[in-house]
Each structure stands twice: as structure tokens, then as C-alpha cells.
Amino acid sequence: MTTFADLGLPQRLVHVLRNHGITEPFPIQRAAIPDALAGKDVLGRGPTGSGKTYTFGLPMLVRLAGTGASKPAHPRALILAPTRELATQIHQRLDEPAATLGLRVLAVVGGVNINHHIRSLARPVDVLVATPGRAQDLTNQGKLHLDEVRITALDEADQMADMGFLPQVRKLLRLTPAQGQRMLFSATLDGDVNKLVEQFLHDPVAHSTAPVQAAVESMSHHLFFVGDRPARNEVVLRIAARQGKTIMFMRTKHGVDRQVKKLRRAGINAYPLHGDKGQGARTRAIEGFADGSVPVLVATDIAARGIDIADVSLVVHVDPPAEHKAYLHRAGRTARGGAAGTVITLVMDEQRKEVGTLIKKAGVAATEHDISGRDNPAGTPALKEVTGARKPNGPALPPPGQATPQNPAKTAKKKSPSQRRRPSGRNTRRRDR
Structure with a gap:
């Protein structure tokens, strides 16, 4: 050696x-x-x-x-x-x-x-x-x-x-x-x-040391044909609620921010990462994702090369990338250092031809799963088996960086104004006169 x-x-x-x-x-x-x-x-x-x-x-x-x-x-x-x-x-x-x-x-x-x-x-x-x-x-x-x-x-x-x-x-x-x-x-x-x-x-x-293809042996690729946008959105929620570190890629900054809001409303601790975020917000997102306190990072392609974090077990192309190089660089956020990783692409009906061409250019052998005809695509066994998808069950979260609202039970214990002790001393006597 x-x-x-x-x-x-x-x-x-x-x-x-x-x-x-x-x-x-x-x-x-x-x-x-x-x-x-x-x-x-x-x-x-x-x-x-x-x-x-x-x-x-x-x-x-x-x-x-x-x-x-x-x-x-x-x-x-x-x-x-x-x-x-x-x-x-x-x-x-x-x-x-x-x-x-x-x-x-x-x-x-x-x-x-x-x-x-x-x-x-x-x-x-x-x-x-x-x-x-x-x-x-x-x-x-x-x-x-x-x-x-x-x-x-x-x-x-x-x-x-x-x-x-x-x-x-x-x-x-x-x-x-x-x-x-x-x-x-x-x-x-x-x-x-x-x-x-x-x-x-x-x-x-x-x-x-490698051709310009996704040749990492420990990386598996999957295409999930999800049908329409509402079905895709529900699939994204289920995947984001999984255990483990997940990076989700969107094409636009607006798409990233909108997706993070949806996930946090469902109780999923997701943070955004894109070029319009200040350095402090970007640093908090990366550090939280690295230490595991933030399990889901939603990003534009700015993160496809800039993130080198261990234990990212799943990359999700919520929006398929515009060209095959971007696919490969996004996918490269998982299966790093010899670890295993999974890459999935969510494909709506109108994207099938585009994604097929993309995958071919990337030199990827992807397993296809057509869940579009199911009554509940998000609940299909194949999705759970590949990604660990599950129903989100946590309380809604505030926007990233804001404090979580106080526990209602603790808030209820606070004394009402009538229960508060009256001030003592001369001022009290004057007020009683």
C-alpha cells in the first residue's frame, strides 16, 4: 500500500x-x-x-x-x-x-x-x-x-x-x-x-483519474416518475422527513426559498443555500448541515461544487438540472470518500424526454420507478425502500435563524396580571387612596 x-x-x-x-x-x-x-x-x-x-x-x-x-x-x-x-x-x-x-x-x-x-x-x-x-x-x-x-x-x-x-x-x-x-x-x-x-x-x-461520468461504484441512481407537480410536492415532503443528511437541488433561488418554507411548515428543519444569502446565513446552513443539527439542505447549483461534507446519504434533484455536468456535480455531494450514497431525480410527466437525454449524456445507469399512476405516489413502498421516506410529524418551525416559539405549556404557567403580586411600600398605599 x-x-x-x-x-x-x-x-x-x-x-x-x-x-x-x-x-x-x-x-x-x-x-x-x-x-x-x-x-x-x-x-x-x-x-x-x-x-x-x-x-x-x-x-x-x-x-x-x-x-x-x-x-x-x-x-x-x-x-x-x-x-x-x-x-x-x-x-x-x-x-x-x-x-x-x-x-x-x-x-x-x-x-x-x-x-x-x-x-x-x-x-x-x-x-x-x-x-x-x-x-x-x-x-x-x-x-x-x-x-x-x-x-x-x-x-x-x-x-x-x-x-x-x-x-x-x-x-x-x-x-x-x-x-x-x-x-x-x-x-x-x-x-x-x-x-x-x-x-x-x-x-x-x-x-x-476518472472519466467525466458518474463512475462512483458506491453511488446508486434512481429516476422516480411522479406525474404532476402536486404529487411531486408530496413526495418531496416525505423524502425530506427521512433520517440522515439530505441535499435537495432546485434550479432557482426563489424555488429554494419556497421549498424551505414548505418543509419547515411541515416540521422539517431545512435550511436554504443560494447566492442571495448573506455569508452569515450561508455559514450557519453549512455548519448546521455538517454537524447534523440541520438534516436537510435545499440549494441551487452554487452548492454542487462547494460542499464537501461527510455522511450525505441522499441527493435529490427536485428540479432536474439544465445539463449533464450539473447532474454529475450535484450527485458528487454524496458517496464521498468511499461511502455509499443515493441520487434520485424526480421527473414530472412533461420532463421525461428531457431527463432521459440528460441521464444518457451523464453516462448514468439509473433504475426507473414509475409511481405516477398510484393513488398516493408519496406512499409507495419503492420510494420508502430507496430513500427512507416517511410522513413528517413534527410541529411547524419558524423561518431559519428565528427562535422557536415558546412551549405553550410553559406559556400557560405564566401568571396573569391579576395574579401578579402588588408592589409593596409607600407607592402602594398612595395608589390605594
């Missing part, structure tokens, strides 16, 4: 990984870490959840350690990620290994007061993890300088292309020294991403 030490990582980092139960490298790590440690430009393609963060992050830390000190506002390594969630998770993953080597990692993302980031950059930063927009804002204000960046990594480059970030990414890369090491990791490497590779990477060593 190949170990992280065999790949060239120092024992201090191997020890940190072992403390987190990580002892055997993923395929992309076995393939790319030695080249990254050697200072080569690396081009990596692998499925979501395949361990790309450690693949570029650990060699980056090793190459920086013991090679001098960073100056305030002048990081020596830069990691660009498309979403706040992904940038935050990269920071969390690398923070402890970096501290072990005497290095500091800082994340700067949109949705946070920029003055907070400016103050943080006033101290030396070795590795800066950033969303492109916030990094550009800081450079424009003269609060961030990339002239000493020795190593740059782009994570989920194809999503940055899909989200329109590549012009900002190009501007930022031009601010880094041309001779620096550059690593680009993505689930797909086509179109504009390939142009980025040709422009900024120097004779990169390419590593690809």
Missing part, C-alpha cells in the same frame, strides 16, 4: 493526516503529489470528492516551509476557488497542516466586510485562499499584492468558467510571477479551461 510518506510528504504532515483517519492516498493524490512536490506545473482532472485539495495544498505547504518569511499583504502562494463555501473549506482543510509547518493560511471571500480582510492582510500571510472577485477588489485597492506568489492553484476551474470568473482569473494570474509554479484542478478540462491552461501553464504534467 502506498502511503503519504512514500509520496514524499514529511512525517509531520503524515502525522496530522493520520490523526484525522487519513492514511491511504486517493488515486489523484498518488499520481500528482510527487510532481507537485518537484515544482512541476500540474494539470489534474478528477471527480468531485477525489481529494484534490490535499493534492495541491500539501505540496504547496511543503515547498513554502523553511524557504523564508512572507510579508504583510504579499502572500507566497495563492489558491483561487469559485465559491465562498469551497474557499472556506479549503482553508479549513489546510489550516492545521500549515500551522504544523509554521505557516499561516487566510481565506478572503465575498459577502464578508472587506475591512476585515484588509486587517487580516496586515499580518504576514503565506497561503491566500480567495474567490476571484474578492481578490480582485483587494488588489484594486492596493491592499493585496501578488508579486511574490511562487505557487498558484486553481480549484474547480471549469466552474469558474461557467460562472464567468475567467476574466478576473486571468487578471490575477498576470499579477503573479510568470516563472511561478501553477496547478489547475477540475472535474472537466474543456473549452475555456483549456485556453487557460495553454496561456498560463508551462509544459504541465497531466493526471486524470
